[in-house]
Amino acid sequence: MIGLAAAAIIVATVHPAGLTGASTVHQSTPVPAPGTGDGTLTIRTVSDVDGDGSYDAALDTGIPGARAVVTDAAGHTATATTGPDGTVTPDLTGLSGGKYRVQLSPPPGGALLPAPAGGKPPALSAPTSFVDVSGGKAAQVTTGLWDPSQYCQANAKLLTCGLARGNATGQKGLVTFDGSFGPAHPGGTAATTATLTHNEEQQAVFGIGTDRTGNAYLGTYVKRHTEYGPAGAVNAIYRYNRTSDKVTTFTTLPGTLTAHTKGTAPFYLADDAVYGKVGREGIGDVDVSGDGTLLYAVNLNDNKLYAVPINGTGDAVTAGTAGSYRIPKPATGCAGEWHPFGLGVRGSRVLVGGVCGAENTVSKAEPWGDPSRMRGFVYTFTGSGFTPLFDFGLDYPRGCAYRFTGAPATAYRCDDTTTAGQRMSADWEAWNERVPRTESHLFVSAPQPMLSDIEIADNGDLILGLRDRFADMQGNMTQAYHSTELVSAVAAGDVLRACSPGSPRSPGSPRSPGSSGSADSFRSSRRSFSLEKNDSCGALKGALPDNEQGPGGGEFHNDRTTHEDAVHDQITEGGLALQPGRNRLWSTAYDPFDDSPFEQGVRLWNPDNGSITGNRALQSTHDSGSVLFGKGNGLADLELVCDQAPVQIGNRVWYDTDRDGIQDPGEPPVPGVKVTATPRGGGTAIAVTTDANGEYYIGTKNGLKPGTSYDLAFDHTAATTAGLPGSPTATGLRWTLRSAGSDRRVDSDADSAGKATVTVGKAGTVDHTIGAGLITPLNTLGDRLWYDTNGNGVQDDGEFGAAGADVGLFDPATGKELGKTTTGADGKYLFTDLSDGSYKLCFLPPNGYSFAGRDTGRSGDGSTAAFPNGCTEPVTLGPDHRTDLTLDAGLVKAASRLTLVHKDAKKSTLLPGAVFQLWQDTNGTPGLQTSGDHPDTRRASACATDQLGRCSFHDLPKGTYYLKQMAVPEGYAKPKNPVTGPYRLTDGKELLVALASKRDR
Known part of the structure; x- marks a missing residue:
């Protein structure tokens, strides 16, 4: 739990005679006897996808490998580990009493951490909870875990960017829209699409990364x-902020870009200079790290x-300042140039992918090269370098970029017999700069793969987005390379699934052991993955089996459109986007709807089977x-816009029966306690009340902010106490020991005033360790240690308390130390919850x-400590004397003092009104010198004798x-000689000097 100061009964000091060690004064409670027979305890751990603190059986899948420790009141424990479905029924044979504490560890x-708890029923429990299975009763505990870096709200929006020809203005740039698509065109209402920028504000971009702060x-x-x-022509990364609604340059990476050729109106029809630079210059994919602290970008x-x-x-x-890491060319199987481009980020995992373009196979006879020599590669970024994860071939049938089925029958028709290089074929070609032949509608295709995006599925599979390079080399009704013929590119990208035997689950089945319910924890060797085959990926079955397209003759994802x-x-x-835990995978696409040609939009799949669940026309x-790209690559990357993960604090208020400051099994909860969280820097306070289980939770939905410190106040005055032992009054309760024991998860954090301080961490932080225990008070001793300035033994006005002084509590009969504490800023100290008996301080x-x-002062404001040992007389506490707040001690300076007494020389009458100066010999010359080069030193102010003829010089x-x-x-x-002395003073002593004066005759 949060670290707080010492508690009321645990004291820390040293007694003048040798106070030693710390001790706790409390009463003990007998261990419950075994029940007539415990019922069944079922423990379940689940992945709380939406962080709402509630269990949704359809959404929150079980997490294997979590460890549960069940403890009885005697301290005996039983341990168990959740199985493949996230549940376990521990063996309670060795426990007794039937009332147990359950503590769960991820x-x-x-990367899994405790998730929010206490949501709508059925609510998730905190990692520490309490159950009662006595008398055959059954109990179930369901606790949520999560990786907050993978959180995304249920209604998350998507973000992409439209692309337009040349320097056109007023076209859609960044747009955001709902991620839930309907089946009917256009897949959503116009009101759900917001244009954030126009194309001229950022122009040509592809990689998009989003953080959670706008x-x-x-x-x-x-x-x-x-x-x-x-x-300009540099590798700039732009930033759009939704608050300022502006695009600015965030950073610029190394590299100069080839200038575009604007030409004459209509502009940018040719632009041949950059034809071969596509995929070789600029910035590829862009992503933000799971914790939002790093922006990753691939520099082409x-x-x-x-x-x-x-x-x-x-x-x-x-x-x-950016760090840079060279992405190594694969050592084997890499023909031609190496073209890294895509990124995949999930939690702490970072993947980088690219293709080897087999340019060295391109010839005049076969300008499309040899696709069998091309391969895709995926690396894991380790934080300082790269390790190979997976590689795959790209020589598989892909059908046609465009199959014309209308009249006239003599028009060119691409069919399943097509091969790479043939007109309108979708088969991958080696990277090249050829000019393909047109068909009757002036469409052209020459698909060349760029591994542009990677998503990591819930079960650890990889989903690979491939962008057609040629569809960025050729526009829509723009000039072919080195030609004036106006042609239109038809894009032919792809989405592939790479399956790993580490997580081969079918839809609805639990995650396999080792995945820990999080793709972020999945690790695999390079050869663990295999590419989808005839629509299958491990136990998963896809959408288009046996369609003579895709690896093995079938496709997992339905990525075709029919007009x-x-x-x-x-x-x-x-461009890909996948929402963890929600079975939703999106990809940018043209013509996403059947029978709605010439549209740019997004397709939505169920990632477990590749079936279409929605489309969206943008x-x-x-x-x-127009200045748009028709059936070519008209959109950039695709990203989810996720909120910050919620934060939550909370735990439990309980009745500490044995007064030890630890939440023991069987100790009852205290409902009705008000808990108020007030921001330390100012702001609106948040108040909640403990429920029937004594639990309280304060989270984002209540207004709790990440990165903020709060003062917590626990107020028990309206608590429900009917179920507590002895049914004490709510106002008569007091707070138990703070920070007792070594386990911060089960201690009490409230001080004697019911106060605690907690700092909420970054977004996604959940702290369920802030508890508070209540007790019924017993006896109290205390009062004050003060500086007795005038040494009269009375607490006079203006005399300050002595802070930080040590006070020890002893048994006067045996001399045994019972406790110790230190005085507060006002000199006050207090020993509470003392049993009946006699004590000495x-x-x-x-x-x-x-x-x-x-005892020189009045009762209650005088010093009761004996000089010089500083101990009081014994005090007896009991039913007739519960509180004694009269045990004070005055402090005086332990320095030398000179006091003179002035009398009448003849009658010895004490004389007031005589004035004296005190000088210290500091020049080493005998006698008093008050002037000259080296005079002695005057000490203090002049002193006049009082009615008792006394005058003192202190310190x-x-x-x-x-x-x-x-x-x-x-x-x-x-006197003829007003100087007397010398007088010699030693440390801590008082010197009394008697002087006399004669009457003036």
């Missing part, structure tokens, strides 16, 4: 016919991964003369002080002193 080695990061991209953004100019620190949040973020007179077998554009591109004075005389260092009489009482003669 599976080792993963920022989208956009990587500059090289696309023929499309100009660079405001920063130098084949390096850049990790740019994101400092701050919201519109105040700035870019730190009245045409079919597109591959419509995706390489923009029509039907006008062939002993005080340890600060260095340089001793005690004033005992004097040891040394030799002289008194000089400056005035005599009226009627008395001045």
